Amino acid sequence: MSIRLGDIAPDFTAETTQGSIRFHEWKGNSWAVLFSHPKDFTPVCTTELGHVAKIKKEFEKRNCKVIGLSVDPLGAHVEWSRDIADTQGAAPNFPMIADADQKVAKLYDMIHPNASDTFTVRSVFVIGPDKKVKLTITYPASTGRNFDELIRVIDSLQLTANYSVATPADWKDGEDVIIANAVSDDDAKAKFPKGWDAKKPYLRVTPQPNK
Ligand code: BEZ
Secondary structure: OOOOOOOEOOOOEEEEOOEEEEHHHHHOOOEEEEEEEOOOOOHHHHHHHHHHHHOHHHHHHOOEEEEEEEOOOHHHHHHHHHHHHHHHOOOOOOOEEEOOOOHHHHHOOOOOOOOOOOOOOEEEEEEOOOOEEEEEEEEOOOOOOOHHHHHHHHHHHHHHHHOOEEOOOOOOOOOOEEEOOOOOHHHHHHHOOOOOEEEEOOEEEEOOOOO
16 A cells, blocks of 8 residues: 555554554654664664664654664564664664564555565655654665654654745755745734745745744
8 A cells, every 4th residue: 555645654553672562552642753674684774773773862852753664573673683782882772663474564565566575665654743644755775764864854844834834955954944835925924023035926935933
């Protein structure tokens, strides 16, 4: 099943390295990142999981839980965690789904048969407090993800969920934003008291409103 932006993220039960979970219940009202790994004991995945463990506090600051998935059994995840600690200086400190029967991988369309019949691709789903999918990204197995980009997108998603703005190319938290086109100039006067620079009628740039 393909999952599109705005869909409710499918619920599931799964065994994880932190016990059995029901996904929606585990997520609660937080944001969540669900990300898949092609296989245990593989090099790129090893670096990714160690890296996410080290920056987990960045997700926590954003009220965002993190959960990984690999289509291997729990025992393999536990053994691999020791290797991740050995080589990356941090073991996964978030649950890793043991999806040996590919139940969750299939539910989230993480297996792309023309890439591999058996491995999952590197899928990322960002899910909002309303359980809706806010972002999907798919990387191939050979390319490790850029988690700074993921944090950047979460900042944008959280900002644009609360203010009538959009964020421009390469935007980072604290930089100027764009007033949503649905907001009239009259309404913008109240919503954006710091004013704006109208580079074009459809391109009104304003300081980030929550800074
Ligand atoms: C890796 O994580 O290094 C990897 C996994 C599957 C295929 C290719 C690379």
